[in-house]
Amino acid sequence: MTDALRLANIHSMQTKSKSVNILGIETSCDETAAAVVADGRVVKSSIIASQTKLHEKYGGVVPEIASRAHIEKIYPVIAEAITQASVTKNDIDAIAVANQPGLTVALVVGVIAAKTLGFAWGKPLIAINHLYAHLQSAMLSDDNLQLPAPLEILTKGPSNHQKRPFLTGPAVALIVSGGHTCLYDCRSPLELKLLGSTIDDAAGEAFDKVAAILKLPYPGGPSIEKAAEKGNPDAIKFPRTMLGPQSLDFSFSGIKTAVLYYCRGQDMKGEDKVDSMSRQQIADIAASFQKAVIDVLLEKTHRAAEKIGAKTILLGGGVAANNELRKRLQQMCNSAAPPKKLLVAPKPYCTDNAVMVASLGYHKFKAGLFADLTLEPSATGL
Ligand code: KG4
Ligand code: ZN
Secondary structure (H helix, E strand, O other), X not given: OOHHHHHHHHHHHHHOOOOOEEXXXXXXXXXXXXXXXXXXXXXXXXXXXXXXXXXXOOOOOOHHHHHHHHHHHHHHHHHHHHHHOOOOHHHOOEEEEEEEOOOHHHHHHHXXXXXXXXXXXXXXXXXXXXXXXXXXXXXXXXXXXXXXXXHHHHHHOHHHHHHOOOOOOOEEEEEEOXXXXXXXXXXXXXXXXXXXXXXXXXXXXXXXXXXXXOOOOOOHHHHHHHHHOOOOOOOOOOOOOOOOOOOOOEOOHHHHHHHHHHHHOOOOOOOXXXXXXXXXXXHHHHHHHHHHHHHHHHHHHHHHHHHHOOOEEEEEOHHHHOHHHHHHHHHHHHHOOOOOEEEEOOHHHOOOOOHHHHHHHHHHHHHOOOEOOOOOOOOXXX
16 A cells, blocks of 8 residues: 555544544553553453463562563454454554553564554554553543544644643643653643653552562552551651652652561561561551552642642552542642642553553544554653
């Protein structure tokens, strides 16, 4: 197919009135996922093959094992997503794939699958940033949300901001996952500017490492949350690292070390006290740790909102599944003057999934932002 013909085909797909079906593919870490989403928000299928069992005994994701498992699962998962959506390849308008950031050896599996299918089926390819996709999940939370028309944005330029029905002003997006903790200035699904990120451990990584110290089951986030339910969040005063009064960056390695010292002694030479601790003591450590992390996340989100005059806060990423974080962020938004609108990713779309990839793919499709067969995975890209 010539380039001119291909572009003409894409243009006719963009402007046709029938719904647009995007196949999303996600393999950035330890979930092999595929989904078919119509018009950016109608979920026709969502298949996730989790590798949790494979990585459990190592207490974290082993890249080589993740890569091999993705290779085994990717085509069955895609086939299942197509079958469950009750569509055929002819109904798919484009293939969106997460190509950054993440584990390169894992991302490459999804990227090769997407390029192969795109080439074989003659479908356009769309490159998706995994973190922007997490943010897109938060936008799935509001049924009444009117998303902007990116084609209009492209033709009229950023001066059109005020006229758009979507966000009534700038929004701050907090993305908290196992690999990243980021704050963005968000104007639309396609207009994001990084405001701050972690300088060491991500929030989810801290949950996972503290869970390992407390000998709670893997993955750590949900285990800490469960243990914390019965604990006293004020029992232990763990540090809140703020990195200066203006900083929008995060640091969570200090709190992880503080928990370690609390359990093993300052010189790490003492006995591991965890084995002899009562359930209540473990619960108190979990609750105190969780409160300290949430305090930092809220303070930084508040600073970012003040800085850009945000009227809306978006929350996404695996740690966004945490009920205490959801509750306290809602309280913060309610008590702001004037109150801020909070959009939180629905629980099934907090941890890694392909719905968020396909949903963001729709907006890039409408904007004509396509990739080609030179697309490569990249470990970085905030
Ligand atoms: O977004 P995600 O699935 O993968 C990455 O992109 O990294 O996030 C996974 C992270 C893990 O660190 C996991 O422990 C954390 O999200 N997590 C939670 C909860 N559920 C998952 N952290 C705190 N509370 C939870 N309920
Ligand atoms: Zn993720």
